[in-house]
């Protein structure tokens with residue numbers, strides 16, 4: 357059965373109400389079986405998933421190249437989302453470089469178009485804003501890319517509510533992609549209300565808490581492979597990880613009551629933010645495996661009750677450790 361749909365912004369395309377995060381297929385979360393990842397992309401389309409999320413930063417363009425044959429085979433059925441303005445520091449792979457210089461952004465879009473093998477990007481996100489550059493100027497450059505026919509819709513990631521308002525006044529923003537999950541609710545303070553007011557669709561990234569909410573690992577430093585990005589994140593390591601694992605019990609309780617899995621419960625919760633906050637919500641859980649994709653898309657049919665929501669409500673406030681080691685990297689660090 358295909359999943360239902362939602363619109364990106366007021367003038368963007370209708371997409372499956374759950375998208376697919378493709379980052380892990382090439383980057384950040386350990387070794388990948390490329391054949392299974394390709395089969396997962398195809399299965400996603402069968403199930404009505406149409407929004408595919410990548411970025412030029414993921415494995416320095418390799419993730420976009422990995423997706424290109426799939427996009428070529430299904431160009432009219434998919435909505436391609438990629439991002440600019442963020443790169444991995446070549447001198448230190450744990451560091452990120454944010455660059456909002458106009459000439460850099462103009463070069464980024466051409467490079468992404470070439471790697472993706474398409475002549476237009478459906479949704480182009482500013483991956484991170486450089487607070488030293490007025491966001492109006494940066495969005496002005498992205499608007500030129502729309503006018504030039506290289507990009508159809510604009511998105512932002514990890515901006516504050518005020519930044520979203522300022523950007524939207526320059527050019528309509530179709531989608532705001534930020535972390536939103538049972539463990540990460542800081543955007544509910546100012547970003548989500550601004551998006552609801554402006555008609556911007558929320559695209560929650562890491563809706564499974566980068567896998568932690570599924571219970572598939574506890575201690576990133578002990579259980580995940582060398583180079584896995586989660587080993588750098590304070591909440592998945594040391595005493596924080598152990599304290600946070602104890603917070604998963606209510607998720608398991610709710611899951612059991614619905615004959616669902618913890619992953620499905622976490623996804624159903626984020627999907628139901630749409631009703632509670634009055635805006636379209638299109639989460640993009642990341643998976644490289646068909647069985648998990650089937651599990652995740654089936655979560656769109658799990659309806660949590662008010663009693664379930666009450667049980668899950670206290671979790672986020674009890675999480676130990678930040679989302680990032682450097683929180684200037686996140687909108688909450690600038691609010």
Ligand SMILES: NC(=O)c1ccc[n+]([C@@H]2O[C@H](COP(=O)([O-])OP(=O)(O)OC[C@H]3O[C@@H](n4cnc5c(N)ncnc54)[C@H](OP(=O)(O)O)[C@@H]3O)[C@@H](O)[C@H]2O)c1
Nearest residue numbers: 377378379561562563564565566567570619641642643644
């Ligand atoms: N804008 C940004 O700054 C930003 C930041 C991070 C991510 N993103 C985007 O958001 C997407 C999703 O976020 P994410 O990948 O970080 O985190 P996520 O979706 O919360 O979790 C992904 C992790 O959960 C595992 N997983 C998925 N489904 C599962 C299931 N049913 N049961 C058990 N484990 C499961 C995946 O492993 P397998 O792959 O092995 O299944 C992977 O390790 C990314 O792919 C990327 O496109 C954007």
